[in-house]
Amino acid sequence: MVALRRMVSDARFGLARQVRLPGPFPLDGGTALDLLEVAYETYGDPAHPAILVCHALTGDHHVASAHPRTGKPGWWQRIVGPGRPIDTERFLIVCANVLGSCMGSSGPASLAPDGRPYAMRFPVITIGDMVRAQAALLDHLGIAQLHAVVGGSMGGMQALQWSAAHPERVAAALVIASSARHSAQNIAFHEVGRQAIMADPNWRGGDYYDGPAPTAGLAVARMAAHITYLSEAGLTEKFGRRLQAREAKTFGFDADFQVESYLRHQGLSFTDRFDANAYLTITRAMDYFDLSEEHGSLGRAFAGSRTRFCLLSFDSDWLYPTAESRAVVHALNAAGAPVSFVELSSPAGHDAFLLPHAEMERIIAGFLG
Amino acid sequence: MGELRPDLAIIAAQVPPGVRVLDVGCGDGALLAALRDGKGVDARGLEIDGGNVAAAVARGLSVVQGDADVDLAAYPDRSFDYAVLSQTLQTVRRPDRVLDDLLRIGERAFVSFPNFAHWRTRVSLLWGGRMPVTRLLPEAWYATPNIHHLTIDDFRAFARERGVRIEAAWFLAGTQRLSPAAANFRAEHAVFLLSRNG
Numbered sequence: 001m002v003a004l005r006r007m008v009s010d011a012r013f014g015l016a017r018q019v020r021l022p023g024p025f026p027l028d029g030g031t032a033l034d035l036l037e038v039a040y041e042t043y044g045d046p047a048h049p050a051i052l053v054c055h056a057l058t059g060d061h062h063v064a065s066a067h068p069r070t071g072k073p074g075w076w077q078r079i080v081g082p083g084r085p086i087d088t089e090r091f092l093i094v095c096a097n098v099l100g101s102c103m104g105s106s107g108p109a110s111l112a113p114d115g116r117p118y119a120m121r122f123p124v125i126t127i128g129d130m131v132r133a134q135a136a137l138l139d140h141l142g143i144a145q146l147h148a149v150v151g152g153s154m155g156g157m158q159a160l161q162w163s164a165a166h167p168e169r170v171a172a173a174l175v176i177a178s179s180a181r182h183s184a185q186n187i188a189f190h191e192v193g194r195q196a197i198m199a200d201p202n203w204r205g206g207d208y209y210d211g212p213a214p215t216a217g218l219a220v221a222r223m224a225a226h227i228t229y230l231s232e233a234g235l236t237e238k239f240g241r242r243l244q245a246r247e248a249k250t251f252g253f254d255a256d257f258q259v260e261s262y263l264r265h266q267g268l269s270f271t272d273r274f275d276a277n278a279y280l281t282i283t284r285a286m287d288y289f290d291l292s293e294e295h296g297s298l299g300r301a302f303a304g305s306r307t308r309f310c311l312l313s314f315d316s317d318w319l320y321p322t323a324e325s326r327a328v329v330h331a332l333n334a335a336g337a338p339v340s341f342v343e344l345s346s347p348a349g350h351d352a353f354l355l356p357h358a359e360m361e362r363i364i365a366g367f368l369g
Numbered sequence: 370m371g372e373l374r375p376d377l378a379i380i381a382a383q384v385p386p387g388v389r390v391l392d393v394g395c396g397d398g399a400l401l402a403a404l405r406d407g408k409g410v411d412a413r414g415l416e417i418d419g420g421n422v423a424a425a426v427a428r429g430l431s432v433v434q435g436d437a438d439v440d441l442a443a444y445p446d447r448s449f450d451y452a453v454l455s456q457t458l459q460t461v462r463r464p465d466r467v468l469d470d471l472l473r474i475g476e477r478a479f480v481s482f483p484n485f486a487h488w489r490t491r492v493s494l495l496w497g498g499r500m501p502v503t504r505l506l507p508e509a510w511y512a513t514p515n516i517h518h519l520t521i522d523d524f525r526a527f528a529r530e531r532g533v534r535i536e537a538a539w540f541l542a543g544t545q546r547l548s549p550a551a552a553n554f555r556a557e558h559a560v561f562l563l564s565r566n567g
Contacts, residue, residue: 310426329433330443338413338431342422359423366427 012141013042013092015065018104021136028126034113038137039104040096041065043080044088050143051086051368052134053095054151054158057225057282058274060103063095064088069273078356085364091147098158099133100125100281106133108277109209119277120206127154127289131161135169145169148368152176152353153320154282157289160328163309164291164301172308174367176360177317177353179324180298180331181290186319189228190283193221197276206277218276219267226266231316231349235259298331305332309339310367312353312360319350340367373403375544376455376481379560383479383537384410388450391415391474393437393467394457398425405430413449415440438462441470449474455481455560459515465531472533472565481560486520486553487542505557521553524561537562 012019018039024032041061053063053076060067064074064081080086080093097105100122108122138146149170151159156178163173179186200217202208227235239259243249246256255261295301309332313325322343332339344360346352353360373381377400384390386408392401395414398421404410414432416422425432433440437454438461452475454467459482461467471478483505484490493501500510508514519527521540528535540547540556547556 308431326435326440329435330440333433333440333443334445336445336448338411339433340422340426340431341433341435342419342426343434344423345419359420362427363423366429369429 010046013046015041015043016068017041019137019140021140025133025136027123027129029123029129031123033106033123035106036099036133036136037104037106037110038096038099038133040094040137042095042141043093044091046092046141048090048092049147050092050094050138050145052138052146052149052162053080053086053093054134054149054155054162055095055098056151056153056155057286058222058270058279059155060101061095061097062103063093067273070269075354079361079364085361086150086368087365091368092143094138094141094143096134096137098130098154098282100130100278100285102275102278107275108206108281109275117209119209122277122281124288125281125285127157127161127285128165128294130285131158131165134158134162135166138169146171148172148174150174150176150364150368151178153178153350154286156320157286160291160301161289163305163307164295167302167305167307170307172310172367174310174312174364175325175328176312177314177320177350178311179320180301180328181292181324182287183324187287189224189319190287192224194280194283196220196224197280200276203276206280208276213271214276215268215271218271218274218279219264221267221276221279222270222274223263223267226263228319229349229351231318231347233316234347234349237347238262292331298327299334302332302335302337305335305337307337308367309337310363311339311341312363313341313343314346314349314352315343316347317350317352373399374455375541376539376558376560377403379539379541380453380455380479380481381407383562384408384451386410389413389448390451390453391444391449392453392455393441393471394454394460395421395425395432397421398428398430398432400453400455401425401430401432402428437467437470441467441474444470444474446473447476450477451475452478453480454478456483458482459517459519461517464517464519465527468531468533468563472563476564477536478563479560480524480563481558482519482524483515484521484553484556484559485518486522487557488554489557491554521556521559524559528561528563532566534564534566535561536564 021036023034025036026032097103112118149159149162156175159173197217200214203214244261292298311325313322329341389411392414401412422434452471490501539560540552541558
């Protein structure tokens with residue numbers, strides 16, 4: 001009851017929070033933000049050890065609560081909750097919308113000091129900047145030490161960045177389906193998405209906030225990216241060459257195939273919840289990510305680290321394949337850090353970390369202790 | 370917790386408290402858990418089977434899924450007090466290189482393996498004329514993970530050739546400890562404690 005009262009009385013903790021932290025907030029690119037806004041949620045008792053959950057490219061802080069626009073359940077509701085692998089009855093869970101996004105944290109759609117949206121005036125940011133914004137939030141919440149930082153995909157990059165930049169604050173890092181650097185192929189797919197957005201006449205150099213948004217370009221970007229989140233076997237199993245609500249091919253360019261119809265739906269529904277300029281900003285931050293570049297070598301990034309690590313990859317994930325995780329594991333072994341690693345089996349490709357996977361859930365629970 | 374396999378029980382009894390141990394081919398982490406919980410050992414593992422690794426990590430152990438033939442290279446010299454290779458030597462592609470890595474990474478190494486010169490194996494091969502399928506070696510030739518069968522005397526000669534010092538040895542028939550006398554004939558399993566000469 002005492003804990004419950006404290007939760008209720010302290011407005012810093014709870015669902016759908018937002019804080020404005022006074023700047024200047026310096027960025028890796030050399031500029032600074034005058035003001036840092038961070039949208040976030042917390043779950044559980046603030047007196048418990050804290051776990052920071054980091055979201056992926058198009059994710060948000062609604063890790064275990066309904067999305068305000070789509071009404072869909074939280075993106076990791078099966079992992080975060082009472083009695084779940086990340087147990088809200090034993091830990092304080094913090095999840096923040098990343099810097100550069102569009103769900104309440106500072107990003108291209110936020111208002112600049114002149115009262116107009118930043119648009120393309122929003123600085124190019126890095127994964128390091130995202131982590132510094134999270135660190136500023138944790139300072140605001142009075143959380144000095146993290147029991148663990150956990151993330152999949154871009155969230156895993158943040159977890160790695162956290163343990164390299166703030167090893168003293170991170171007791172354990174759980175990195176799922178991720179990488180310590182963006183590969184040429186990763187950058188290439190992102191560039192396709194960015195060019196699709198920029199080729200949309202509605203994009204207008206990013207200044208579209210008082211007119212129609214570049215939804216066609218953003219939808220194409222999402223369609224291309226969505227393919228990279230699935231495996232070839234998964235797509236074949238789900239759609240094969242089946243036709244969409246018709247008996248025969250139409251000899252036209254309508255969505256004859258189910259897979260086309262599915263991708264179009266994925267692309268369009270994405271534009272309801274995401275800002276095109278934020279997509280440009282965050283994909284750029286991911287492309288710039290290379291932990292070894294920053295530290296000279298990957299081993300040096302983790303030298304002397306006392307953080308416990310666990311890396312998980314999926315055998316059908318060709319976006320961040322097992323070899324990327326293994327490179328991190330080898331660097332951690334060389335640094336003498338306690339590290340666990342498993343390649344999990346799943347037909348679901350990169351998206352597997354968001355889907356039910358009993359073995360992954362057991363490992364998460366066991367690793368977090 | 371269940372009982373440790375006899376060779377692992379010998380190793381667990383020998384490892385002093387508080388040291389650093391790398392168990393190569395650690396299975397589901399039974400030895401690591403015993404060392405961590407019983408002796409406060411900083412215990413790490415390497416294991417090729419994903420299901421085994423998942424079980425070990427789920428019990429809070431630090432275990433990496435990997436291949437002893439490939440992934441030992443990433444571990445720095447002298448980074449562990451003891452490296453353990455239990456029932457794994459006969460399954461790797463290059464036992465000689467794995468053993469070199471073991472004594473590079475660990476100050477000392479425990480190695481345990483099934484003795485192919487045990488009398489029952491000899492009898493089976495001599496009279497049956499077929500590759501032995503015994504309690505000790507339960508798989509048929511085409512299904513066995515044991516691709517480099519060796520005997521206790523093979524291992525002794527190998528250690529001599531490679532300049533590896535045998536600090537101690539233990540011999541087992543089932544769960545029974547045997548004297549070193551005629552171990553190459555009588556023992557089903559051997560456990561050696563090794564270090565580099567000089």
